[in-house]
Amino acid sequence: MAGKVGEPRVPMTLQKSRLKAEEKILDFDFELVNIQFNELGKYTLRLTVENPLLEGSGAGVQLRVNEGELHYTNMATTDVIEQSNLNEVCTFEKRRFLFTLPKGFCKNDKNHDARLRIEALRLRGSLLKSPEKAGEGFFAIYPRTNQPRMNLFASKDEDLYSYSE
Numbered sequence: 001m002a003g004k005v006g007e008p009r010v011p012m013t014l015q016k017s018r019l020k021a022e023e024k025i026l027d028f029d030f031e032l033v034n035i036q037f038n039e040l041g042k043y044t045l046r047l048t049v050e051n052p053l054l055e056g057s058g059a060g061v062q063l064r065v066n067e068g069e070l071h072y073t074n075m076a077t078t079d080v081i082e083q084s085n086l087n088e089v090c091t092f093e094k095r096r097f098l099f100t101l102p103k104g105f106c107k108n109d110k111n112h113d114a115r116l117r118i119e120a121l122r123l124r125g126s127l128l129k130s131p132e133k134a135g136e137g138f139f140a141i142y143p144r145t146n147q148p149r150m151n152l153f154a155s156k157d158e159d160l161y162s163y164s165e
Contacts (some may be wrong), residue, residue, distance in 0.1 A: 060102035106142035
C-alpha cells in the first residue's frame with residue numbers, strides 16, 4: 001500500500017487490527033489560552049464533556065484541572081475573570097482541563113457522539129450567584145470530521161492523536 005511521500009509505511013498487521021476508540025480509555029486535554037468578551041462584566045466558563053444523545057453520559061468520566069486532584073465528574077468551571085475593558089484579552093488561572101473518557105464513551109455509531117460544551121456565564125450582583133448564560137459553543141471530540149491521522153507507532157506514553165487549532 002503506497003502512502004504519501006514522507007509518511008511512514010504502516011505494516012499490514014496494524015492496518016488489519018484497526019484500533020477502535022470504544023476499546024480504549026481516552027484522554028481529552030483542553031487548554032484555554034485566552035478569552036475576550038463582547039460586554040463588560042464578570043464571567044466564568046463551564047466546560048462539560050457530554051454525549052447529547054445518551055442520558056447520564058458523563059458517568060465514569062474523570063477530570064483533572066491544571067495539575068490538581070483527580071475528580072469523578074464530567075463538568076468543570078473556570079475561575080471568575082472581569083472584562084473591564086473591551087479591548088482587554090483575559091486569561092484564566094484554571095486553564096487546562098484533562099478529561100479521561102472511559103471505555104465505550106466514544107463509539108463509531110450514531111449514538112456516541114462525544115463533545116465538549118462550553119458555556120460562558122455572566123455573573124451579576126454582589127453575591128455572584130445565579131449566573132446568566134451569555135453564550136455557548138461546542139467542540140466535537142469524537143467522531144471528528146477533520147480528525148488528524150492516528151499515530152499507529154505511538155508508544156505507551158505517546159499520544160495516538162495530536163490536534164490543535
